[in-house]
Amino acid sequence: MWSFLLRAFMVLYIPLPPPLPLWRPYNPNFEESTNREEEEEGEANGNHEEVPVGEHDDDRVLVIDGKLQSAESDEFIYHESLVHPALLLHHSPKTVFIMGGGEGSTAREVLKHRDIEKAVMCDIDRVVVEFCRSHLTANEAAFNDERLQIVFNDAKAELESRRDYQNEKFDVIIGDLGDPLEGGPCNHLYTKSFYGNVIKPILNHRGIFVTQAGPAGILTHKDIFTTIYNTLIHVFNYVIAYTAHVPSYADSCGWVLASAEPLNLNVEEIESRIRDRITGELRYLDAAFIVSSTVLNKTLRTSLLNETHIYTEENARFIHGCGVFNNNSSDV
Ligand SMILES: *[C@@H]1O[C@H](CO)[C@@H](O)[C@H](O)[C@H]1NC(C)=O
Ligand SMILES: *[C@@H]1O[C@H](CO)[C@@H](O)[C@H](O)[C@H]1NC(C)=O
Ligand SMILES: *[C@@H]1O[C@H](CO)[C@@H](O)[C@H](O)[C@H]1NC(C)=O
Ligand SMILES: *[C@@H]1O[C@H](CO)[C@@H](O)[C@H](O)[C@H]1NC(C)=O
Numbered sequence: 027m028w029s030f031l032l033r034a035f036m037v038l039y040i041p042l043p044p045p046l047p048l049w050r051p052y053n054p055n056f057e058e059s060t061n062r063e064e065e066e067e068g069e070a071n072g073n074h075e076e077v078p079v080g081e082h083d084d085d086r087v088l089v090i091d092g093k094l095q096s097a098e099s100d101e102f103i104y105h106e107s108l109v110h111p112a113l114l115l116h117h118s119p120k121t122v123f124i125m126g127g128g129e130g131s132t133a134r135e136v137l138k139h140r141d142i143e144k145a146v147m148c149d150i151d152r153v154v155v156e157f158c159r160s161h162l163t164a165n166e167a168a169f170n171d172e173r174l175q176i177v178f179n180d181a182k183a184e185l186e187s188r189r190d191y192q193n194e195k196f197d198v199i200i201g202d203l204g205d206p207l208e209g210g211p212c213n214h215l216y217t218k219s220f221y222g223n224v225i226k227p228i229l230n231h232r233g234i235f236v237t238q239a240g241p242a243g244i245l246t247h248k249d250i251f252t253t254i255y256n257t258l259i260h261v262f263n264y265v266i267a268y269t270a271h272v273p274s275y276a277d278s279c280g281w282v283l284a285s286a287e288p289l290n291l292n293v294e295e296i297e298s299r300i301r302d303r304i305t306g307e308l309r310y311l312d313a314a315f316i317v318s319s320t321v322l323n324k325t326l327r328t329s330l331l332n333e334t335h336i337y338t339e340e341n342a343r344f345i346h347g348c349g350v351f352n353n354n355s356s357d358v
Contacts, residue, residue, distance in 0.1 A: 097274035098164075101131055104238075106310045107270045107281055107319070109135035112198050112236035114299045114316065115289050119197040121230075124148065125181035125215060127202035128155040130165030136200070137171050139303050146175045146196075148184045150211060181215055185224050195230045201237030206250055206337070216254060217337045221261040221284075232287045235262070242269040242280030247326050251280040252333035258284045260336055266291070267330060268319040270310075291317045 109132055113119050120143045122136050128149035136145045149155050155176060159169045168174060177184055181203075188194040203212040214220060216237070225235050235258075240250040251267070259265045262284035269278045283289070296313035322330070 100272055100274050103270055103272050103310045104279060105131040105135045106308055107268070107279070108132060108202060108236065108238055109200060110300075110304075110308065110311050111266075111268065111281070111316050111319075112200065112234045112283050113139050114296050114303070114313075115283070115285075115291070116197055116234050117232060119234075120144070121196045122146070122198045122200065123185065123196045123228075124200045124202055125185075126150075126204070126212070127200070129158045130155075130162055130168050132200060132202045133171075133174050134165045134168035137168050137173060138305050138308075140305050141303060142173060144175065145171075145173055146177060146184075148177045148179055148181045150178065150180055152178045182220060182224055185228055189224070189228050195228055195233070197230050197233050199225055199229060199233070199235045201235070203238060205238075205240045213337075214339065216250075216257065217339055218257050218260055219339065221258060226261060226286065229286070232285065234283060234285045234289070236281060236283040239267070239280040239282045241275070241277045242326065243277040244325055246277055247280065248329055248333075251282075251326075252329045253335045253337055254280075255282050255330050256333040256335060257337045258282050262286055264289050266320050267322065267326075268316075269322065269326070270319060291320060293317050 113122070113136065118141065119139065120141060122142060122145045124132050124136065124145065124147045126149055127133060127147050128151055130147075133145055133147050136142060147155075155178070158165065169176075185199075201215060203215055204210055206213045206216050221235070229235060237254065237258075239254040241247065242251045255265065255267050263286055265282060265284045266289060267280060267282045269280045271278045293313045296316055300308065300313060
């Protein structure tokens with residue numbers, strides 16, 4: 027499916043928070059394009075930079091703000107891991123709110139659950155969403171699914187307005203966000219006050235929150251993964267961290283899932299939920315692996331338990347993050 031996608035480079039012009047990390051292909055086979063196509067301008071601000079969708083051997087990658095967002099060949103690992111554990115641990119999810127997720131792959135995974143009645147995808151960046159809607163054929167069905175509502179807004183503002191004016195609640199909330207970066211647009215979506223004052227109250231009883239939590243390799247897990255975990259355990263009683271290796275990031279990625287109610291990691295139960303709820307096949311996850319991915323090696327587990335830092339508005343920790351392209355062969 028993904029191999030049908032564009033083979034040429036395209037360049038988008040999208041809003042960027044300064045400063046822009048240097049973008050360099052890390053793979054010598056990565057060719058830079060001279061063909062450039064200008065897309066319409068974004069709405070958030072007037073500061074636009076080029077965002078290549080590049081070809082990497084036979085793969086295509088989406089790069090925003092100099093950071094690798096997704097590669098066709100293995101994005102299923104990331105998106106299945108982000109979405110299905112939370113939905114499968116929920117007793118009966120019907121409504122989902124996706125923070126970010128403009129690429130559409132998170133919505134695609136959510137909508138595989140046939141009992142989902144409404145999925146809201148709230149991305150700040152209209153240009154990325156429109157680009158992905160018209161170019162990523164693997165997500166076309168999801169973009170056209172009538173259960174999907176797409177809104178262009180800051181996720182915090184959107185959640186607050188739904189809470190205040192529509193008294194709306196969700197069974198599952200998914201953070202498909204950029205890492206917290208210096209000057210980045212997502213930092214306020216990782217703070218203790220956001221989790222406690224916005225996320226927790228807008229979850230239904232037994233609701234589940236899950237967020238991407240940055241790189242989780244031996245050398246990188248202390249960048250933000252441990253802090254996100256530590257921040258969430260100060261808000262929710264039941265918190266599970268898990269990881270997966272994503273080859274195109276050349277690292278493990280981490281996710282943290284949280285609920286006010288106990289979470290039951292039972293292989294038989296998850297297996298029967300996969301059978302009963304999901305249309306089509308999962309490629310990466312099965313019930314046993316969902317459970318095993320929550321068992322972290324001692325290095326990571328110790329760091330998680332030992333972390334004392336909490337994200338607040340005043341006290342963020344910034345990184346360059348998982349998937350920064352660079353020209354440094356010792357990092358590859
Ligand atoms: C990486 O940087 C070095 C030195 O700046 C340069 O010679 C080399 O061509 C670069 N490699 C790639 C793949 O860009
Ligand atoms: C420990 O776990 C992390 C995250 O899953 C992984 O990246 C790392 O390779 C593991 N360490 C070893 C030595 O297997
Ligand atoms: C735990 O944290 C303390 C204080 O930050 C540090 O000195 C110690 O080395 C850490 N222990 C481990 C096992 O990481
Ligand atoms: C490349 O990475 C190594 C190890 O991470 C680091 O010591 C070195 O300074 C880096 N070089 C450049 C040019 O970024």
